[in-house]
Amino acid sequence: MRFFEYESRTIVQAACIPVSAHGFATTAAEARQVAERLGAACVVKSQVLSGGRMKAGGVRFADTPAEAEAHAEAILALEIGGRLPRGVLVDSRVDVRQEYYAGVTWDGARKLPVLIFSDMGGIDIEQVAESHPEHVGRAHFSTLRPFSDFEAKQVIASVGVSGRALTRLTPIVGRLARLFRERDMVLAEINPLAELADGTFLAIDAHMDMENEARPRQAALLRELGVGGEETRQAREATPFEIAGEQVDAQDHRGVAGNVTEFDGDLGLVIGAGGGSLTLFDAVRAHGGRPANYCEIGGNPSVAKTCGLAKLVLSKPGVDKLAVMMSIVSNTRVDIVARGVIKACLELGLDPAEKITIFRIPGAWEEEGFKILERYGVPYADRSVSLNEAARRAVQAA
Amino acid sequence: MSILIGADTTFIVQGITGREAVNLTRECLDYGLGAKVVGGVTPGRLGRDVHGVPVSDTVAQAVAHHGAPIDGSVVTVPPAHTLDAVFEAIENGIRLVVIVTERIPRGDVAAMVELAEARGARIIGPNCLGIIVPGVVKMGGIGGPARNARQAYSRGPVGVISRSGGMTTEMSSTLTAAGLGQSTAVSIGGDAIIGSTYAELMPLFEADGETQAIVIYTEPGGRMEAQLAAYGPRLPVIAFMAGRFMDEMPGMSFGHAGTIVEGKEDTATEKIARMQAAGITIAERIEDIPGLVRERIG
Numbered sequence: 001m002r003f004f005e006y007e008s009r010t011i012v013q014a015a016c017i018p019v020s021a022h023g024f025a026t027t028a029a030e031a032r033q034v035a036e037r038l039g040a041a042c043v044v045k046s047q048v049l050s051g052g053r054m055k056a057g058g059v060r061f062a063d064t065p066a067e068a069e070a071h072a073e074a075i076l077a078l079e080i081g082g083r084l085p086r087g088v089l090v091d092s093r094v095d096v097r098q099e100y101y102a103g104v105t106w107d108g109a110r111k112l113p114v115l116i117f118s119d120m121g122g123i124d125i126e127q128v129a130e131s132h133p134e135h136v137g138r139a140h141f142s143t144l145r146p147f148s149d150f151e152a153k154q155v156i157a158s159v160g161v162s163g164r165a166l167t168r169l170t171p172i173v174g175r176l177a178r179l180f181r182e183r184d185m186v187l188a189e190i191n192p193l194a195e196l197a198d199g200t201f202l203a204i205d206a207h208m209d210m211e212n213e214a215r216p217r218q219a220a221l222l223r224e225l226g227v228g229g230e231e232t233r234q235a236r237e238a239t240p241f242e243i244a245g246e247q248v249d250a251q252d253h254r255g256v257a258g259n260v261t262e263f264d265g266d267l268g269l270v271i272g273a274g275g276g277s278l279t280l281f282d283a284v285r286a287h288g289g290r291p292a293n294y295c296e297i298g299g300n301p302s303v304a305k306t307c308g309l310a311k312l313v314l315s316k317p318g319v320d321k322l323a324v325m326m327s328i329v330s331n332t333r334v335d336i337v338a339r340g341v342i343k344a345c346l347e348l349g350l351d352p353a354e355k356i357t358i359f360r361i362p363g364a365w366e367e368e369g370f371k372i373l374e375r376y377g378v379p380y381a382d383r384s385v386s387l388n389e390a391a392r393r394a395v396q397a398a
Numbered sequence: 399m400s401i402l403i404g405a406d407t408t409f410i411v412q413g414i415t416g417r418e419a420v421n422l423t424r425e426c427l428d429y430g431l432g433a434k435v436v437g438g439v440t441p442g443r444l445g446r447d448v449h450g451v452p453v454s455d456t457v458a459q460a461v462a463h464h465g466a467p468i469d470g471s472v473v474t475v476p477p478a479h480t481l482d483a484v485f486e487a488i489e490n491g492i493r494l495v496v497i498v499t500e501r502i503p504r505g506d507v508a509a510m511v512e513l514a515e516a517r518g519a520r521i522i523g524p525n526c527l528g529i530i531v532p533g534v535v536k537m538g539g540i541g542g543p544a545r546n547a548r549q550a551y552s553r554g555p556v557g558v559i560s561r562s563g564g565m566t567t568e569m570s571s572t573l574t575a576a577g578l579g580q581s582t583a584v585s586i587g588g589d590a591i592i593g594s595t596y597a598e599l600m601p602l603f604e605a606d607g608e609t610q611a612i613v614i615y616t617e618p619g620g621r622m623e624a625q626l627a628a629y630g631p632r633l634p635v636i637a638f639m640a641g642r643f644m645d646e647m648p649g650m651s652f653g654h655a656g657t658i659v660e661g662k663e664d665t666a667t668e669k670i671a672r673m674q675a676a677g678i679t680i681a682e683r684i685e686d687i688p689g690l691v692r693e694r695i696g
Contacts, residue, residue: 002649050649106504106508106590106591108590108591108620108621108622108656109595109621109622109624109625111507111508111511111512111591112508112512113505113508126661142512143505143508143509143512144509144512144513144516181505184503184505186504186590211503211504211505212651212655213477213501213502213503213504213655214503214505216477216478217478217503234649234650234651235647235648235649235650236649236650259652261650261652272564273562273563273564274562274563274564274588274653274654274657275560275561275562275563275564275565275568275588275615275617275640275653275654276562276564276565276568277652277653278562278617278640278641278644278652278653278657279565279638279640279641279684281641281643282640282641282642282643283683285643294652296653298564326564327562327564327565327567327568328550328564328567328568328571329542329564330527330539330540330541330542330543330546330547330550330564330567331418331539331542363542363546363567364542364543364546383571383575384575386572386683386684386685387568387684388683388684388685389685
């Protein structure tokens, strides 16, 4: 889950890494107040989760509070990546001598965290790695013992940084590495990490992305930042339809019937499990189908949960038909899913035989499931019908 | 033959008194020649039994009760306790740990893997369904109840490795229906960091006299497929790639925790290109897999 820049700065600051003086504002008037407090020239930055805000005009420089207010007004109304910003960050402008980059992420192949440092900060690090590989230092570090500052020192020194810059950077980069582990980040990045004219260092921008799985144990941090449980914080923010899907899944702890993503098609999908959903979604599109949603069921969800998910999908404006398909199940029970989706149709006053184009879930309790489907006239298929063929039938019937 | 486990493999189930673990234990005891589930661990439940399997408070007690080293453990404890449970297994001499638990932060997984490497142990998973040697033994919930597993899996020359537990069964069932059995099928888990990747399991399959071809299920996200391509498998490999639609949706996670496109190398398109360049055959549809296997093994 991604953090907005203003949140990332709070996280960095809490780890005792100095950041430039700034304030967060949700209105132009507030932005002006922040600019007045900062008392000098400032930068107004759009607070969005997607990248590319500089190019989109989401970062503007102001010399006076009045100018900051005008920029904030414009930026608050500017959509980036299809979304309006959460607010603006008003940042002080500092006298920078040199920009550095410091970041930590996971190396899935080595299965270890990797610390990355460059003396060419302020630009995209992947670009630097390509054009000036000798200016990018990297080192993996252990998850079994505490991070030690020499590891930061080695990486910084490896790109040729010495003298007072090295001794001042080392503890800052060390804190970033510890923050990465302690806060369960998947990416913790300070870019630029600026050396000021007086030789001190400041984080001027920070990018933090935390592991979704760590949300329970980072609950205190999320509370502090005011991040709601319903905020998925992916590349784009969740839609009301997706939030409703989360609520269906949260109603009880048995299995999964959720992970809903909204699309703009007309074919409603109740699909699973993880890999099956990916396979089926591809197959529906390959046959020219236009899915209304992505979702996942699995782990033997209750009838109520499956019913809730099917109702949500069927109630989505523009959805005409529902396809219920999964890869072979061994834990999830076919009869329970069948009862859930039929109940959903009946509760909405719809005829299951007419609404459900195909039910393809073979596996555990399939005889019982198929009996129920037959009783309601719902077309179903066993394992002799492939996922691809089931998707084709779903698209054809829609 | 098979890889990782065989008829004589002994293992315990950590978290054995949980609802899913009780079912899993029954399934493993019932399947094939009957798994040697020599114990189970749930703290505070010493002296109970689950389908005749004695329950201990600690792994050390289970080992003492068995009277000999134990080969493996299936870990089914909640995510907040998994790191501790896996450390306990490894420090008590267990060398094969199958982690079923989902939603473990990857920092914990990395620490488990690091300890396993230091002690010469192997981890399968997390977020996986385990290992099955058709007709012989299964370790984990893979294939479900014995009767369902018997329907989907059969003995034969194809090794199966999959990031999705359900798709391990879907692909094996398709192979079985076409008369192609499996030597061993391994559900390796869908997380960004896992104990054993395709490339890390390949040498085991290559050393197995029975395995003639490998079928893998792959997804966008991570570098595991690139790692396999770089490894240069000596056996014919047929790969199916799901989640191609995700290439258009960078930064969004679907399916499994590890399935997210964060850079160009993560995309389905890029992975397919790399695998093809390494001589791996790409199956466009699951039903094409048996024919492609036959073509490759002649």
